[in-house]
Amino acid sequence: MLSELTRIVHNIVLDNPVPAKALAKEIGKPYSTLLREINPYDTGAKLGVETLLQIMKCTGNIRPLEYMAEQMGCRLERDAKPMRASRMRENVFAEMRD
Numbered sequence: 001m002l003s004e005l006t007r008i009v010h011n012i013v014l015d016n017p018v019p020a021k022a023l024a025k026e027i028g029k030p031y032s033t034l035l036r037e038i039n040p041y042d043t044g045a046k047l048g049v050e051t052l053l054q055i056m057k058c059t060g061n062i063r064p065l066e067y068m069a070e071q072m073g074c075r076l077e078r079d080a081k082p083m084r085a086s087r088m089r090e091n092v093f094a095e096m097r098d
Helices: 004-014 020-027 031-038 049-059 063-071 085-097
Strands: none
Touching: 004 020, 004 031, 004 049, 004 063, 020 031, 020 049, 049 063
């Protein structure tokens, strides 16, 4: 049975403005390793919480965190401070242009 959380992360990595290869480089993982870890059909590789955090920071997408909060009966509220992730995304896009 596929986990909804795994599907969410899989979609974030593959369907966002930051290409998966650039995202893998930014978080310090080989591209093939990242794809295995987020593949909902690959039972031999698991996505770690530190990598998940980096994915959310680099993409600015907190849907996995929202899903986990929902599952625990909680809700999230964004802080008024700007997210650091936007600077991380800018760095990834700058590297892609170079």
